[in-house]
Amino acid sequence: MITHAFLQGYWWLIISLLAGLLVFLMFVQGGQSFIFSLPKNDTQRKMIVNALGRKWEFTFTTLVTFGGAFFASFPLFYATSFGGAYWVWMAILFSFIIQAVAYEYRSKPGNIYGTSLFDTFLFLNGCLGPFLIGVAVATFFTGSDFTLDLFNSVTWGSGWHGLEALINPVNLLLGFAVLFLVRVLGLMYLENTIEDGDLAGSIKKAMPRNAVPFLVFFLSFVGLMLLGKGFAADGVTGEVTMVRYHYLHNLLGNPVILVLFLGGVVLVLVSLWMAIFKNPRKAIWYAGAGTIPVVMALFFIAGYGGTAFYPSTADLQSSLTLAKASSSPFTLRTMMFVSFIIPFVVAYIWYAWSSINRRRITPEEMSGDEHMY
Amino acid sequence: MIENIDLSLVNWSRAQFALTAVYHWLFVPLTLGLSFILAFMETIYVRTGDEVWKKITKFWMTLFGINFAIGVATGIILEFEFGTNWSNYSWFVGDIFGAPLAVEGILAFFLESTFVAVMFFGWNKVGKKFHLTSTWLVAVGANLSALWILVANSWMENPVGMVFNPDTARNEMASFREVVLNPVAVDKFLHTVTSGFVLASIFVLGISAWFLIRKREEHLARKSILVAGIFGLVASVAVALTGDSSARTLAQVQPVKFAAMEALYEGKSDAGLTVIGALTDSGERLGEKKVHDVKLRIEIPRLLSIMTTGKGSGYVPGLKDLVNGNPEKGILSVSEMMERGKYARQVLTDYKMAKEIGDTETMEALSARFKESDFTDNYFRYFGYGYFEHPWQVVPSVPVIFYSFRVMVGLGFFFILLFILALWFYRREALERNRWFLWLALLSIPLAYLASELGWIVTEMGRQPWIIQNLMPVGVAVSNISAGAVQTTFWLFAVLFTALLVAEISIMVKQIKTGPKH
Numbered sequence: 001m002i003t004h005a006f007l008q009g010y011w012w013l014i015i016s017l018l019a020g021l022l023v024f025l026m027f028v029q030g031g032q033s034f035i036f037s038l039p040k041n042d043t044q045r046k047m048i049v050n051a052l053g054r055k056w057e058f059t060f061t062t063l064v065t066f067g068g069a070f071f072a073s074f075p076l077f078y079a080t081s082f083g084g085a086y087w088v089w090m091a092i093l094f095s096f097i098i099q100a101v102a103y104e105y106r107s108k109p110g111n112i113y114g115t116s117l118f119d120t121f122l123f124l125n126g127c128l129g130p131f132l133i134g135v136a137v138a139t140f141f142t143g144s145d146f147t148l149d150l151f152n153s154v155t156w157g158s159g160w161h162g163l164e165a166l167i168n169p170v171n172l173l174l175g176f177a178v179l180f181l182v183r184v185l186g187l188m189y190l191e192n193t194i195e196d197g198d199l200a201g202s203i204k205k206a207m208p209r210n211a212v213p214f215l216v217f218f219l220s221f222v223g224l225m226l227l228g229k230g231f232a233a234d235g236v237t238g239e240v241t242m243v244r245y246h247y248l249h250n251l252l253g254n255p256v257i258l259v260l261f262l263g264g265v266v267l268v269l270v271s272l273w274m275a276i277f278k279n280p281r282k283a284i285w286y287a288g289a290g291t292i293p294v295v296m297a298l299f300f301i302a303g304y305g306g307t308a309f310y311p312s313t314a315d316l317q318s319s320l321t322l323a324k325a326s327s328s329p330f331t332l333r334t335m336m337f338v339s340f341i342i343p344f345v346v347a348y349i350w351y352a353w354s355s356i357n358r359r360r361i362t363p364e365e366m367s368g369d370e371h372m373y
Numbered sequence: 374m375i376e377n378i379d380l381s382l383v384n385w386s387r388a389q390f391a392l393t394a395v396y397h398w399l400f401v402p403l404t405l406g407l408s409f410i411l412a413f414m415e416t417i418y419v420r421t422g423d424e425v426w427k428k429i430t431k432f433w434m435t436l437f438g439i440n441f442a443i444g445v446a447t448g449i450i451l452e453f454e455f456g457t458n459w460s461n462y463s464w465f466v467g468d469i470f471g472a473p474l475a476v477e478g479i480l481a482f483f484l485e486s487t488f489v490a491v492m493f494f495g496w497n498k499v500g501k502k503f504h505l506t507s508t509w510l511v512a513v514g515a516n517l518s519a520l521w522i523l524v525a526n527s528w529m530e531n532p533v534g535m536v537f538n539p540d541t542a543r544n545e546m547a548s549f550r551e552v553v554l555n556p557v558a559v560d561k562f563l564h565t566v567t568s569g570f571v572l573a574s575i576f577v578l579g580i581s582a583w584f585l586i587r588k589r590e591e592h593l594a595r596k597s598i599l600v601a602g603i604f605g606l607v608a609s610v611a612v613a614l615t616g617d618s619s620a621r622t623l624a625q626v627q628p629v630k631f632a633a634m635e636a637l638y639e640g641k642s643d644a645g646l647t648v649i650g651a652l653t654d655s656g657e658r659l660g661e662k663k664v665h666d667v668k669l670r671i672e673i674p675r676l677l678s679i680m681t682t683g684k685g686s687g688y689v690p691g692l693k694d695l696v697n698g699n700p701e702k703g704i705l706s707v708s709e710m711m712e713r714g715k716y717a718r719q720v721l722t723d724y725k726m727a728k729e730i731g732d733t734e735t736m737e738a739l740s741a742r743f744k745e746s747d748f749t750d751n752y753f754r755y756f757g758y759g760y761f762e763h764p765w766q767v768v769p770s771v772p773v774i775f776y777s778f779r780v781m782v783g784l785g786f787f788f789i790l791l792f793i794l795a796l797w798f799y800r801r802e803a804l805e806r807n808r809w810f811l812w813l814a815l816l817s818i819p820l821a822y823l824a825s826e827l828g829w830i831v832t833e834m835g836r837q838p839w840i841i842q843n844l845m846p847v848g849v850a851v852s853n854i855s856a857g858a859v860q861t862t863f864w865l866f867a868v869l870f871t872a873l874l875v876a877e878i879s880i881m882v883k884q885i886k887t888g889p890k891h
Contacts, residue, residue, distance in 0.1 A: 054494055057486035060445065065478030067452055072475035075467020075543075082453060083460020083852035090862050093453055094869070100446035101873055104438055110883025113876055150725045151542045152464050155853050327468045328538065328545035338476050345483050352487045352507070356498045371438070371493040 007332035008322040009304065011073035014339055016299035018066040019137070020292035023178065025059040026133075027284070028052050030186025032099070032126030033179075035119050038190075038206060044199050046107075046366050046373075049122070051193040052186075053103040053373040054356070058349070060100060072335055076325035077310050080154045084146045085136070085162025092132045099125035103373045126186075127179065134178030136162075138171035140302040141225050141247065143313035157314045173221035180214035181291065188275055188284035195360040204280065211272045225301075226251060231311035233321045240308045240316040250305040257300045264294035381856040383848050386458045389863040391833070393450045395826060396870045400444030400877075402825050405519055405566055406573020406608070407437050408512035411492075412505075413600050419505045429593050430508075431496075432889035433577065436881060438493060443877050447870065458859065462840055462850035469535050469546045470525050473553075477521035485514030519569070520562050527558035529841050530832070531626040537753060539724045539743050544844070556622050561832075564615035567608045568825055571788055574605025575814070575821040578795055580885055582814035585805055590888050598799055606792035612785055617680070624681040624689075627842060630835035632692045633771045634778045635677060636665050640691040640699065645672035646680065649779065652772050659696060660765020665772065692771075696764050707764035714759025717752040757844045769837040777827040777834070784824035791817055 031052045039045035071078045082089050098121035105111050106118035145157035145164065158164045165171045187210065191203045230246025233239070251257055267290025275283035303309040308319035326332065359365075366372065411434055418426035452474060456463050463470075491499060491507035499507070534551030535544040546552060578601045581594035624631045632638075635647055638659070650667040657664040675685035682688065690704055698706025720742055727735035742748045761767065791814065798804045804811065836842060840850040 054490055057445070057490065060449070061478070061482045061486040064449055064452060064482055065475070067456075068471065068475040068478040071452075071456065071463065071467055072471030075471050076464055078456045078467060078471070079460040079463035082456025083458070083463065083854070086457055086852065086854050086858055089453060089457055093450055094865070096449055097446045097869065097873075100449075101442045101876070104442035105876055105880055108439070108880045108884065109887060110880040111876065112879045113872075150722075150729065153461055153853065159855070161854060161858065327471070328541075330549075331468050331472055331546045334546070334549045335472055335475060338479060341479060345479065349483060349487050352491050355503065356491055356495045358498065371435075371496075 002333060002336075004326075004329040004332070005323070007329055007336060008073075008326045010336055011069075011326065011332055012299070012303045012309075012322055013296075014342075015066070015069055015073065016296040016303070017292075018062060018069055019299055020295035022059070022062045022066055022133075023130075023182070023295045024185065024288045024291045025055070025062050026130050026178075026182040027185035027189045028056045028059045029099075029126045029129045030179075030182030030184065031190055032122040032186070033183055034186060034190075034206065035123050035126070038199070038202050040198065040202065043363050043366055044196065045119075047194050047196060047199070047361050047363065048190060049103065049106065049119075049373050050366065051190055051361050055189075056099065056103055060096065063096065073327055073332060074320075074322070074325040075327060076152055077320055079152070080146060080148065080320060080325075081136075081144070081310060084154045084156040085139075085144060085165070086156075087160065088132060088136055088162030088165060092129060092136070095125045095128040095132070099129070107373060130182045131175045131179040134175035135165050135171045137178075137298075138168075138174035138221070139165050140299075140309055140311075141230070142168055142170050143231065143311040143319075145314045146312050146318060147315045148312075148318040170221065170224055173217050173224070177214060177217035177221055180210050180217060183210045184214055184272070184275070185284065185287055185291065188271065188280065188287055191275070191280045192282070192284045193357070193361055195362045200280070204276070207272075207275050207280070211276065215272075231308040231316070231319055233306050233308045233319070235306050238321060238324065240311065240319045240321075242316070246307065247301050250301045250307060251297070253305060254300070257297050257304070260293040260300070261297035264290045264292070264297060266290070268294065379856055380848075382854070382859060383851050385856050385859040385863055386851045387847060389458060389859055389866060390451075390454055392863065392866055392870070393447060393454060394829065394833070396874065397444065397447035397451055398826060398829055399822060399874070400440050400447065401519070402569035402572040403440050403576055404437070404444050404515050405569030406571070406604075407433065407440070407576065408508075408515045409570065410573055410577055410600060410604060411437060412509045412512045413604065414597075415505050415508050417600075419501050425592060425596070428889050429596055432593065433597070434492065435884055436580075439877060439881050439884065441489065443873055446873070450866070458852050458854075459840065459850045460852040462845065465543050465845055465850070466528075466532075466535075466841060468543060469528060469532075469552060472546065472549070473521040473525040473528075477518050477525075481514050481518035481521060483514075484510055485518060488514065516566050519566050523562045523565055524553055524555070524558045526832075527555050527561050528552055529839075530561075530836060531555055531557040531622075532841050532844055537743060537749075537756075539721055539740060540728075542721065542725065557619075557626060560615060560619040560622050564612060564619050565828075567611040567615060568828060570608035571605055571612055571785075572821040572825050574601040574608060574792065575788065575817050577601035578605065578791070579815045579818040582804075582811040583885070584888070586808065586811045586815070588805075591805075593889060595799065595804065598795055598804065602792050602795040602799060606789065606796060609785065609789045609792055613789065616782070616785065621680055627836065628690055629692065629695050629767060630769065630774070631681070632690065632695060633769050633774045633835060634831065635689075636667050636771050636775045637677075637689060637691045638664050638693050640689060640694040640702065642678060642686050642688045643675050644677035644681075644687075644689040645674045646676035647672045647779075650775075652775060659692060659768060660763050662765050662768050662771075665775075692768055696768060707758065707761070707767050710755040710758040711761050711764065713752045714755040714757060714761075716759075717748070717756045718759040720748075720752075754843065757839065757841070757846055760846050760849055761838075766838055769835055774831055774835045777830045781824050781827040781831065784820055784827075788817070788821065788824075 039048055102118040102121040106115045147155050187203050187207055191200060226248040229242045229244050232241055232243040232246045251261060267286050271283040271286035271290060303322055308321050310320035312318040411430055414426055414430040418430055488507040488510040492511050495504050533555050534546060534548035536547045538545050577597050581597040584590040584594040636652055647667060648671045650670040652665040653668050655664045655666045677689050678687040679685050688702055694704050696707050698704055720739055724739040794810055798807055798810060838846045840847045
């Protein structure tokens with residue numbers, strides 16, 4: 001029997017999966033954040049940009065699909081968060097607009113603004129995009145300043161419309177954790193994709209400088225989140241209350257979440273060890289396989305187990321639960337059938353990627369007549 | 374009520390969405406059409422093995438890439454602006470409207486973005502047939518993407534396949550089939566994508582003409598003109614046919630927009646279709662709206678009646694009928710619709726209040742009303758009218774729609790002629806001798822963009838004041854943010870998009886002047 005609750009849970013799973021994929025694919029942004037610091041010459045920069053440029057659209061598409069899936073499955077979240085935390089989302093959007101054109105235009109003849117401006121766009125997107133997305137997701141655990149009226153129309157308490165999230169230290173911890181994570185992933189991806197001994201040396205040096213801050217920020221956030229109060233929602237009445245260790249209970253009370261979280265963390269740690277001490281070229285695969293389940297586990301903790309996934313600090317009862325924010329059973333069921341195509345999509349993406357990525361990028365390739373950024 | 378809404382906020386929100394949409398639509402139609410032209414050209418290359426066709430394909434592919442990137446950049450804003458600027462709308466209809474957007478992402482965007490990478494970077498990495506398949510899949514993906522977003526947009530024009538749920542205070546999907554096969558969606562998809570094919574064909578035709586004017590790349594230019602000429606001619610005829618079909622549907626589902634397109638104030642039988650006309654102020658007023666006379670009018674007798682009713686003698690309602698009502702023709706006045714809409718809103722408010730205080734008896738009684746056909750058919754269907762203060766508020770800007778429509782249609786017929794001439798001169802090997810035609814083809818490029826944008830102006834301005842026809846006016850759909858915030862982001866977008874457009878044009882022009890790689 002496919003109940004409404006099952007469909008809501010299913011769609012939260014899809015949203016969590018897309019979020020995990022998005023964070024992993026933001027290795028593109030992570031790599032962009034090194035555009036000025038890592039390369040020692042123009043050829044190295046060109047190799048970095050071209051390695052990332054062949055993947056930027058997947059990240060972009062995943063972000064758009066993530067937004068579309070959220071709109072379709074949990075429209076009240078879409079209306080509340082986007083319409084309320086206006087400035088945070090606008091800042092994220094701006095950082096992605098400037099990315100989209102930067103690759104294609106940076107080295108083209110007739111580029112009236114010069115290469116350096118577009119490289120600055122890539123750098124800004126590389127830093128701001130992941131950081132702000134991290135801050136926005138952290139509000140799933142720390143709450144936002146909004147109320148909903150009888151007709152679910154949102155009023156944001158703060159005139160800063162989302163920017164106030166930047167003064168919450170817990171939000172900042174996740175923001176920086178995501179930023180340093182994607183920087184690590186970016187380094188791993190570049191190591192995997194580019195054949196250049198000198199650049200590999202630079203990557204090896206940069207790895208621990210980013211891996212350590214990532215671990216510090218991530219573990220601090222997880223510690224504070226698990227040991228603090230959580231926004232618990234009563235399964236019958238929907239009443240939201242603050243409960244200490246609620247997120248910890250969600251983690252420990254569900255073996256699937258626990259395995260995903262711990263397994264993912266171990267894989268990420270293994271990937272860091274490989275990147276720094278052993279086989280850096282293969283580290284990206286372990287990091288990816290670890291990042292996706294960790295992000296999914298965090299989303300599961302936020303949404304499952306009688307939890308308000310988008311809590312309100314101004315009025316607890318305005319908080320959004322999966323039940324309150326979701327689409328109708330009909331829409332969720334229809335969309336579920338559409339989602340069955342996702343494995344096929346993943347399969348053709350994998351096939352297409354492997355087809356054009358058989359050879360690593362070399363300095364010689366940069367002087368060829370292929371399509372270049 | 375609508376008078377309590379910050380009009381400045383509504384106007385800036387509309388302006389921001391319009392700005393984004395207009396910029397986005399500068400790039401999308403070229404992607405829709407040029408992707409197929411690339412697929413045709415590469416198919417010829419693979420089938421003939423002629424390296425010249427590969428060179429031609431790669432040249433147009435470079436221009437495709439320049440245009441594609443900025444289209445992607447502006448597209449992401451549109452999706453998220455539904456949430457950031459129209460949050461009440463997002464909740465009210467997100468159950469229906471969000472689904473096509475999600476399907477678009479899963480079915481179309483990934484297809485497009487995966488294979489566009491193979492298309493650009495795979496020439497020396499994958500086999501010929503795989504590369505060709507990738508190019509075709511980019512074209513299919515781009516046009517599939519258009520399908521889903523147009524399904525979503527068409528639902529705003531003609532909301533179908535849903536029921537209202539008083540518990541959630543929103544419309545919920547009842548039939549995905551009805552949403553997808555909405556007659557407006559079918560017409561709009563065919564009309565829009567074929568207009569993109571026309572624009573791309575004119576783009577290829579015009580640039581090829583420029584090469585011939587400059588006596589450069591003549592072989593490339595002639596072959597490109599052949600492909601663009603055939604594709605453009607077929608597409609432009611299809612645009613005319615689907616436009617006619619769109620107008621017929623429009624007359625049924627959006628009679629006010631249809632009457633505004635014709636500046637038809639007085640309903641009449643044997644109504645002719647105005648081909649050319651100039652609007653002047655008649656001095657009369659419909660509420661606070663000017664009533665226009667159509668001067669210098671050239672019309673095709675009875676055609677409007679035929680389009681609307683299928684009969685030359687059929688009655689076509691004018692704006693006065695539609696606003697003031699015409700009992701003889703069974704047309705309800707807007708003031709009556711407003712009363713019924715207000716009643717429906719009051720029933721909903723009473724229901725929500727009863728729910729709030731736990732008055733289950735009242736709740737059950739009121740909830741039952743939303744299941745009664747008398748209430749849904751005679752009251753709730755006018756829900757959106759309950760927000761208005763004056764009947765004349767349902768009338769859009771007649772001059773904007775009247776002129777936009779005529780210029781668009783006029784250009785559409787001009788394009789058919791242009792493609793016929795292109796193929797005629799090509800066949801007679803007379804392209805270079807008719808330099809006037811080459812200049813005409815080149816100068817038609819901006820006209821193609823103009824026609825394409827005007828189509829959207831007719832659609833979107835014509836739907837005003839509704840964001841969802843009959844259900845929700847734009848004024849109540851906006852997010853509860855300050856007008857100053859939207860004004861700030863409007864100018865940020867305006868500056869950024871303009872700067873990027875200038876960069877795009879500069880790079881595009883340079884790439885064209887450089888020509889294909891030898």
